[in-house]
Amino acid sequence: xxxxxxxxxxxxxxxxxxxxxxxxxxxxxxxxxxxxxxxxxxxxxxxxxxxxxxxxxxxxxxxxxxxxxxxxxxxxxxxxxxxxxxxxxxxxxxxxxxxxxxxxxxxxxxxxxxxxxxxxxxxxxxxxxxxxxxxxxxxxxxxxxxxxxxxxxxxxxxxxxxxxxxxxxxxxxxxxxxxxxxxxxxxxxxxxxxxxxxxxxxxxxxxxxxxxxxxxxxxxxxxxxxxxxxxxxxxxxxxxxxxxxxxxxxxxxxxxxxxxxxxxxxxxxxxxxxxxxxxxxxxxxxxxxxxxxxxxxxxxxxxxxxxxxxxxxxxxxxxxxxxxxxxxx
Amino acid sequence: xxxxxxxxxxxxxxxxxxxxxxxxxxxxxxxxxxxxxxxxxxxxxxxxxxxxxxxxxxxxxxxxxxxxxxxxxxxxxxxxxxxxxxxxxxxxxxxxxxxxxxxxxxxxxxxxxxxxxxxxxxxxxxxxxxxxxxxxxxxxxxxxxxxxxxxxxxxxxxxxxxxxxxxxxxxxxxxxxxxxxxxxxxxxxxxxxxxxxxxxxxxxxxxxxxxxxxxxxxxxxxxxxxxxxxxxxxxxxxxxxxxxxxxxxxxxxxxxxxxxxxxxxxxxxxxxxxxxxxxxxxxxxxxxxxxxxxxxxxxxxxxxxxxxxxxxxxxxxxxxxxxxxxxxxxxxxx
Numbered sequence: 005x006x007x008x009x010x011x012x013x014x015x016x017x018x019x020x021x022x023x024x025x026x027x028x029x030x031x032x033x034x035x036x037x038x039x040x041x042x043x044x045x046x047x048x049x050x051x052x053x054x055x056x057x058x059x060x061x062x063x064x065x066x067x068x069x070x071x072x073x074x075x076x077x078x079x080x081x082x083x084x085x086x087x088x089x090x091x092x093x094x095x096x097x098x099x100x101x102x103x104x105x106x107x108x109x110x111x112x113x114x115x116x117x118x119x120x121x122x123x124x125x126x127x128x129x130x131x132x133x134x135x136x137x138x139x140x141x142x143x144x145x146x147x148x149x150x151x152x153x154x155x156x157x158x159x160x161x162x163x164x165x166x167x168x169x170x171x172x173x174x175x176x177x178x179x180x181x182x183x184x185x186x187x188x189x190x191x192x193x194x195x196x197x198x199x200x201x202x203x204x205x206x207x208x209x210x211x212x213x214x215x216x217x218x219x220x221x222x223x224x225x226x227x228x229x230x231x232x233x234x235x236x237x238x239x240x241x242x243x244x245x246x247x248x249x250x251x252x253x254x255x256x257x258x259x260x261x262x263x264x265x266x267x268x269x270x271x272x273x274x275x276x277x278x279x280x281x282x283x284x285x286x287x288x289x290x291x292x293x294x295x296x297x298x299x300x301x302x303x304x305x306x307x308x309x310x311x312x313x314x315x316x317x318x319x320x321x322x323x324x325x326x327x328x329x330x331x332x333x
Numbered sequence: 334x335x336x337x338x339x340x341x342x343x344x345x346x347x348x349x350x351x352x353x354x355x356x357x358x359x360x361x362x363x364x365x366x367x368x369x370x371x372x373x374x375x376x377x378x379x380x381x382x383x384x385x386x387x388x389x390x391x392x393x394x395x396x397x398x399x400x401x402x403x404x405x406x407x408x409x410x411x412x413x414x415x416x417x418x419x420x421x422x423x424x425x426x427x428x429x430x431x432x433x434x435x436x437x438x439x440x441x442x443x444x445x446x447x448x449x450x451x452x453x454x455x456x457x458x459x460x461x462x463x464x465x466x467x468x469x470x471x472x473x474x475x476x477x478x479x480x481x482x483x484x485x486x487x488x489x490x491x492x493x494x495x496x497x498x499x500x501x502x503x504x505x506x507x508x509x510x511x512x513x514x515x516x517x518x519x520x521x522x523x524x525x526x527x528x529x530x531x532x533x534x535x536x537x538x539x540x541x542x543x544x545x546x547x548x549x550x551x552x553x554x555x556x557x558x559x560x561x562x563x564x565x566x567x568x569x570x571x572x573x574x575x576x577x578x579x580x581x582x583x584x585x586x587x588x589x590x591x592x593x594x595x596x597x598x599x600x601x602x603x604x605x606x607x608x609x610x611x612x613x614x615x616x617x618x619x620x621x622x623x624x625x626x627x628x629x630x631x632x633x634x635x636x637x638x639x640x641x642x643x644x645x646x647x648x649x650x651x652x653x654x655x656x657x658x659x660x661x662x663x664x665x666x667x
């Protein structure tokens with residue numbers, strides 16, 4: 005129980021740090037959207053109009069500390085302001101429309117990559133020195149070495165632009181009505197396959213190689229040899245004794261990889277014009293949409309933190325040794 | 334129902350490790366018979382091949398080691414003739430092993446009882462989980478571990494408790510032979526003592542045969558009825574443990590050296606004599622008798638011809654000094 009409290013406390017502190025950074029960083033971008041719009045009219049607007057624009061966008065010249073307090077207050081109450089680019093849509097609505105796409109795409113692709121990679125890792129460690137063991141790590145590493153946007157562009161060019169097997173972008177075709185119906189789901193899958201594949205290929209290698217190496221180490225452990233001597237079936241030795249222990253570092257890697265997965269998804273979404281949070285964030289940065297930038301950053305930071313919290317709690321389930329906390333021996 | 338067939342027969346057993354420089358002989362032409370309900374000790378320095386021999390008997394050789402010569406029979410059955418499935422069933426049922434490393438031999442992410450239950454479920458397909466659990470608790474009682482520790486994970490237990498549990502697991506299926514590979518080495522002296530007493534008690538209760546491997550001479554001499562002394566992969570002497578006293582000079586020079594190396598606190602002047610030199614590198618073994626560079630009695634003959642084990646007053650000793658035909662070579666030494 006102490007362990008859980010510790011982790012939740014840590015989560016709260018991290019969240020606060022992320023929110024504070026999120027407050028400071030956008031304010032370091034020179035100018036503001038009102039100024040940008042003011043400049044667009046090349047002197048045809050008078051200063052009163054600028055003031056009006058600033059008011060309309062909710063931009064204030066209050067002391068920075070007051071702004072900070074208001075910021076914290078409004079963020080905790082989910083009042084994230086209005087988006088400048090999609091004015092007057094509330095930022096919360098923009099996010100509510102884009103976040104499910106990212107979670108669906110990146111979440112699913114990453115989940116599949118972790119599962120497939122781990123299973124492949126277990127398999128090739130079992131058949132150590134076999135053909136698959138000699139080729140698979142190198143092949144997946146080759147794929148991982150390619151940046152997301154490059155893999156994405158190539159896939160898009162070959163399979164969508166040249167071969168027309170897949171659409172060029174977006175999350176679903178505009179001929180179907182969103183909802184729980186066959187054509188819509190099929191369209192979503194067809195649109196999601198290439199970007200999903202990009203994320204999958206880009207992250208598979210780490211899981212395969214990581215799991216293989218953990219397994220090879222674990223298979224040499226005394227408790228695995230002892231289990232084999234006890235007469236426990238090969239399947240159970242592999243799963244409950246070897247893989248069960250070898251998977252622990254994988255879980256840690258997963259938590260550490262979250263940040264990379266999110267940033268990778270931004271690139272993927274831009275390449276495939278996928279309406280996820282990364283795509284929105286890029287648009288927001290380009291049009292200096294401060295409320296949207298802040299909200300997107302925060303959502304990304306919070307999701308990384310939430311996943312880390314989940315992983316920490318899961319780790320305690322998986323490894324009895326961390327449950328007690330305090331001193332271990 | 335003690336049958337008079339030996340539980341373990343080693344017939345001219347050799348085990349080698351693959352190395353870039355060719356096979357390295359870790360165990361060479363070893364012969365031994367172990368009768369039911371007896372404890373036989375196996376003594377040797379680190380690297381003498383004791384553990385390799387133990388894992389060889391279990392057919393658990395790893396790291397490129399393999400049986401190159403000879404036969405290993407357990408209850409009359411050749412372990413190396415079995416297919417994987419038969420071996421899996423036979424092992425632990427007929428022979429089991431207590432590993433050297435009590436600390437690392439239990440799976441850290443499984444409770445103790447789960448690991449005990451696994452033995453029963455693997456070997457008794459019809460057995461229910463509840464029944465296996467009952468049997469596991471009976472085993473915990475046997476090694477005097479409170480039943481509540483069945484729910485514990487290995488890291489929650491002391492080293493002594495872990496080793497008791499490993500011993501319990503080894504006895505789970507009532508094997509005829511239990512190999513104990515330095516079962517007390519990783520433990521402190523007080524715990525060592527209680528574990529040893531427990532092993533003795535259990536042995537008298539359950540009548541299994543023990544091959545007790547150790548580098549602790551006094552310990553083995555006390556526990557075992559017969560002792561095999563291993564040097565550089567060979568048995569240099571196999572003897573009754575009763576005769577293992579310093580005053581008895583009719584031993585292999587290495588055995589004598591080992592006996593002199595035991596500190597004797599009962600004597601007024603505590604003299605500990607080590608054996609000069611180091612155990613040989615198995616890749617470049619000395620010619621002739623492998624012990625000759627460290628042997629105080631060595632004569633030129635010892636560097637050329639390797640002595641074979643011969644009978645000497647009921648002992649098997651591999652030394653030219655105990656060969657009547659060659660004793661003349663030693664005439665100038667006392």
